[in-house]
Amino acid sequence: MGRKVHDFISKNCNNDFVISTRLITMYAMCGVPLESRFVFDHLERRNLYQWNALISGYTRNDLWGEAVLLFVELLVGENTPDNYTFPCVIKACGGLSCLVLGQAVHGMLIKLGLDSDMYACNSLIAMYGKCGCISDSVKVFDKIAVRNLVSWNAMICGFSENGLKEESFIAFREVLMGEGDLRPDVATLVTILPVCASDGELDMGMVIHGLAVRLGLDHEVMVNNALIDMYVKCGCISDARILFDKSVSQNEVSWNVMINGYSREGNVYGTFCLLREMQMEGETMRANAITILNVLPMCLEQSQLRSLKELYGYTFRNGFEYDEMVANAFVAAYAKCGAFTSASNVFYGMEIRTVSSWNALIGGYAQNGDPRMAMESFVEMTSLGLDPDWFTIGSLLLACSHLKSLNDGKVIHGFVVRNGLGVDSFIGISLLSLYIRCREPLHARIVFDGMEERNLVSWNAMIAGYSQNELPYSVIDLFCKMQQDRIQPSEIAIMSMFTACAQLSALRIGKEVHCFALKENFVEYDFVSSSIIDMYAKSGCIEHSRRVFDKFSFKDLVSWTVMITEYGIHGRGEKAIELFEKMKREGFNPDGLTFIGLLMACSHAGLVEEGLKYFSGMLEEHNIEPKLEHFACMVDMLGRAGHLDYATRLIEEMTEEPDSGIWGALLSACRIHSDMDLGEKVSKKLLELDPNQAENYVLVSNLFAGSGRWDDVRRVRGKMKEMGLSKDARRSWIDVDGKVYNFLIGDDKLPESEKLHETWRELEQKIVRIGYIPDTVSVLHELDEEEKVNILRGHSEKLAIAYGLLKTTKGTTLRIYKNLRICGDCHNAAKLVSKVVHREIIVRDNKCFHHFREGQCSCGDYW
DNA sequence: GTAGGGTTAG
Numbered sequence: 001m002g003r004k005v006h007d008f009i010s011k012n013c014n015n016d017f018v019i020s021t022r023l024i025t026m027y028a029m030c031g032v033p034l035e036s037r038f039v040f041d042h043l044e045r046r047n048l049y050q051w052n053a054l055i056s057g058y059t060r061n062d063l064w065g066e067a068v069l070l071f072v073e074l075l076v077g078e079n080t081p082d083n084y085t086f087p088c089v090i091k092a093c094g095g096l097s098c099l100v101l102g103q104a105v106h107g108m109l110i111k112l113g114l115d116s117d118m119y120a121c122n123s124l125i126a127m128y129g130k131c132g133c134i135s136d137s138v139k140v141f142d143k144i145a146v147r148n149l150v151s152w153n154a155m156i157c158g159f160s161e162n163g164l165k166e167e168s169f170i171a172f173r174e175v176l177m178g179e180g181d182l183r184p185d186v187a188t189l190v191t192i193l194p195v196c197a198s199d200g201e202l203d204m205g206m207v208i209h210g211l212a213v214r215l216g217l218d219h220e221v222m223v224n225n226a227l228i229d230m231y232v233k234c235g236c237i238s239d240a241r242i243l244f245d246k247s248v249s250q251n252e253v254s255w256n257v258m259i260n261g262y263s264r265e266g267n268v269y270g271t272f273c274l275l276r277e278m279q280m281e282g283e284t285m286r287a288n289a290i291t292i293l294n295v296l297p298m299c300l301e302q303s304q305l306r307s308l309k310e311l312y313g314y315t316f317r318n319g320f321e322y323d324e325m326v327a328n329a330f331v332a333a334y335a336k337c338g339a340f341t342s343a344s345n346v347f348y349g350m351e352i353r354t355v356s357s358w359n360a361l362i363g364g365y366a367q368n369g370d371p372r373m374a375m376e377s378f379v380e381m382t383s384l385g386l387d388p389d390w391f392t393i394g395s396l397l398l399a400c401s402h403l404k405s406l407n408d409g410k411v412i413h414g415f416v417v418r419n420g421l422g423v424d425s426f427i428g429i430s431l432l433s434l435y436i437r438c439r440e441p442l443h444a445r446i447v448f449d450g451m452e453e454r455n456l457v458s459w460n461a462m463i464a465g466y467s468q469n470e471l472p473y474s475v476i477d478l479f480c481k482m483q484q485d486r487i488q489p490s491e492i493a494i495m496s497m498f499t500a501c502a503q504l505s506a507l508r509i510g511k512e513v514h515c516f517a518l519k520e521n522f523v524e525y526d527f528v529s530s531s532i533i534d535m536y537a538k539s540g541c542i543e544h545s546r547r548v549f550d551k552f553s554f555k556d557l558v559s560w561t562v563m564i565t566e567y568g569i570h571g572r573g574e575k576a577i578e579l580f581e582k583m584k585r586e587g588f589n590p591d592g593l594t595f596i597g598l599l600m601a602c603s604h605a606g607l608v609e610e611g612l613k614y615f616s617g618m619l620e621e622h623n624i625e626p627k628l629e630h631f632a633c634m635v636d637m638l639g640r641a642g643h644l645d646y647a648t649r650l651i652e653e654m655t656e657e658p659d660s661g662i663w664g665a666l667l668s669a670c671r672i673h674s675d676m677d678l679g680e681k682v683s684k685k686l687l688e689l690d691p692n693q694a695e696n697y698v699l700v701s702n703l704f705a706g707s708g709r710w711d712d713v714r715r716v717r718g719k720m721k722e723m724g725l726s727k728d729a730r731r732s733w734i735d736v737d738g739k740v741y742n743f744l745i746g747d748d749k750l751p752e753s754e755k756l757h758e759t760w761r762e763l764e765q766k767i768v769r770i771g772y773i774p775d776t777v778s779v780l781h782e783l784d785e786e787e788k789v790n791i792l793r794g795h796s797e798k799l800a801i802a803y804g805l806l807k808t809t810k811g812t813t814l815r816i817y818k819n820l821r822i823c824g825d826c827h828n829a830a831k832l833v834s835k836v837v838h839r840e841i842i843v844r845d846n847k848c849f850h851h852f853r854e855g856q857c858s859c860g861d862y863w
Numbered sequence: 864g865t866a867g868g869g870t871t872a873g
Contacts, residue, residue: 091864122864123864125864126864148864149864150864151864152864153864153865154864155864156864157864157865158864185864185865186865186866187864187865188864188865189865189866190864190865190866191864191865191866193866194865194866194867197866221866222865222866223865223866224866225866225867226865226866226867227866228866228867229866229867252867253866253867254866254867255867256867256868257866257867259867260867260868289868290867290868291867291868292868293867293868293869294867294868296868296869325868325869325870326868326869328869328870329868329869329870331869331870332869332870333869355870356869356870357870358870359869359870359871360869360870361870362870363870363871364870366871367871389870390871391870391871392870392871393871394870394871394872395870395871396871397871397872398871398872424871425872426871426872427871427872428872429871429872429873430871430872431872432872432873433872433873455872456873457872457873458872458873459873460872460873461872461873462873463873464873465873490873492873493873496873
């Protein structure tokens with residue numbers, strides 16, 4: 001129709017200014033800006049109206065570059081732009097996200113004195129928003145004398161695009177409640193609804209839904225679609241579907257949004273049904289490239305490779321595989337399903353490979369278990385002269401962290417610093433995680449402290465990183481700082497706190513965090529619950545652990561395994577077995593880790609027969625191949641029970657080469673049962689296999705010390721010194737009223753040390769009356785008896801017990817943590833003390849728990 | 864001034 005009118009005009013009144021301006025506009029509105037350009041180029045005379053019409057036509061059709069070029073042409077031709085030209089050009093600058101250009105145009109606007117024009121200001125607000133300079137948007141907004149709805153909409157949009165969710169809600173409320181007589185329109189609602197959608201703000205979304213109904217805007221197709229999308233993203237698929245079915249008018253977006261809803265849920269059937277229905281809608285409704293991208297999330301699980309291939313077939317038949325984004329998404333999706341060959345086929349089948357395409361490939365390899373290929377692909381990419389962007393860098397850092405390649409990581413870190421990407425939060429967090437994985441928490445902290453902005457993810461990464469590097473004090477410290485900074489902790493930081501409390505046996509803090517977790521509903525997460533169970537157990541409260549476990553309604557294999565393992569550490573072998581059987585009855589299949597817990601439980605409790613039965617059942621009943629750790633448990637169990645020959649035979653029958661853990665277990669057994677012949681052979685093997693571990697030398701030295709071979713002891717200790725190895729000092733600590741007190745062996749530096757030694761001597765007198773005899777065999781040094789007795793008196797666990805009795809009220813249970821194994825003498829003394837003072841004393845050593853009560857220990861003196 | 868998509872972090 002437009003063309004016919006054009007033909008008529010060409011014949012009759014070609015050079016009329018008004019008519020040719022209208023023609024240019026008409027073609028632009030019909031989505032054919034090339035025709036507008038044709039008209040423009042064939043004009044004999046031009047005025048500003050026609051330049052403006054074409055620039056505006058370009059921006060209407062998202063041809064930002066062309067709009068800006070035409071504007072430059074206009075200036076070169078010594079024309080002066082007017083208040084109609086500027087909004088269009090500024091919009092184009094925003095479209096290009098080109099701040100420098102936008103600022104230049106803004107400067108020109110000021111020079112011409114047009115900077116109080118509302119239309120220009122509204123475009124400026126939007127432009128600065130799109131260029132990430134939201135503070136400049138605010139400045140312009142504040143300066144406008146009279147603001148209209150568009151000014152507010154632009155502001156809301158800018159806040160939302162810059163991730164300032166709260167600010168966009170505040171601006172939205174201003175529109176509703178403000179002095180101006182403003183009513184939200186379609187644009188307002190369509191801008192604010194995605195803010196609700198992106199963060200699951202269902203309540204706010206529903207309020208806006210009600211508002212849309214009252215304003216009579218809910219039947220507008222764009223509003224309706226934004227509402228459907230909001231319900232989908234908030235997880236209310238059925239509500240979304242009701243709106244979708246009720247829609248008065250629909251377009252492709254409506255269908256795509258609904259399909260995306262089913263797809264995100266992993267609902268294969270629902271997704272494909274809707275896709276089929278969409279095709280049956282006929283000519284009016286066509287699937288497009290975005291439809292494909294909306295179906296994709298459904299196929300991202302390992303098991304959905306078939307659906308993914310089917311979808312690729314559909315894509316191919318409809319010619320969408322040429323869409324760059326679709327192709328990139330398939331590369332990433334195939335990689336996620338582990339189908340690297342298909343990913344690479346799609347990738348190398350593409351006509352043009354942009355940096356994004358390379359990112360899809362490199363990211364696919366980095367995330368899904370082939371970090372080496374990620375690095376190789378990067379080399380190939382750079383050899384083609386392509387520069388990495390921050391997505392590429394992020395994936396490379398991930399690959400380095402999987403490879404634990406600190407050196408490559410540092411090279412990339414250098415690149416990041418030189419290119420000023422260090423401020424990007426994604427890159428910062430990726431760097432931080434790299435250093436954490438490479439066990440360089442200090443480096444990680446430097447990156448963390450250097451971040452311009454810290455978000456929840458960066459706090460979590462740093463806190464969880466400390467926990468993974470076994471730095472519990474740092475976890476607690478940073479957690480407190482997080483709260484000072486008013487960052488609301490999430491389930492990940494909470495889990496790290498439980499792990500830290502478990503490492504420290506810090507019961508009091510652990511309980512506080514438990515209250516917090518209950519209040520915030522974090523206990524519903526399986527990994528949080530497992531960490532609570534662990535915290536109570538490691539703080540000596542195994543009954544608390546069981547109570548948490550029983551109350552937890554989403555038990556998974558991990559929680560069962562944790563509970564079984566904790567029973568083992570507490571020497572409650574029968575309980576562990578009982579729970580293991582219950583777990584099987586409830587339909588859970590044990591894995592390798594479950595068996596480590598179970599076998600350790602049998603070992604600690606001396607349940608050799610049961611242990612052997614479960615060990616053989618691993619392969620026979622559960623098809624789990626025993627690994628080195630399982631053999632180590634068995635050797636430990638058999639050795640401690642005195643079956644050294646059986647243990648030796650088991651090692652000989654292993655198909656895998658035994659490691660230092662296994663030889664170490666056998667060596668401990670040799671010491672307990674004073675088997676020097678075997679012990680010496682094993683010592684040799686152990687020190688050959690792993691000569692850099694201090695513990696191994698200590699084991700060997702203790703073997704000799706136990707039978708008084710002091711020359712050999714000196715030889716081994718000398719060797720250890722020569723190697724520059726030292727073992728941790730013997731330490732104990734006790735939690736009194738939430739504060740942790742540390743004790744070293746023979747510690748005289750404590751403020752109350754005189755009082756402590758006195759208390760212990762009084763206790764000693766009391767326990768001597770009921771049969772305590774100092775067990776000087778535990779002193780593995782070449783000294784005379786009296787000196788040995790004195791050394792025994794200074795053992796850190798005795799000091800901790802004395803301190804606990806001094807500082808706590810009658811009846812309080814003492815919970816003590818020892819960093820190495822408790823010695824025989826302290827074990828005996830603790831039993832007797834528990835009897836004379838009528839207190840429960842719980843000692844956690846580096847292997848297991850001892851609950852001393854009324855002269856007995858839960859381990860049955862078997863440890 | 865405006866709705867739907869993919870690639871990086873705990």
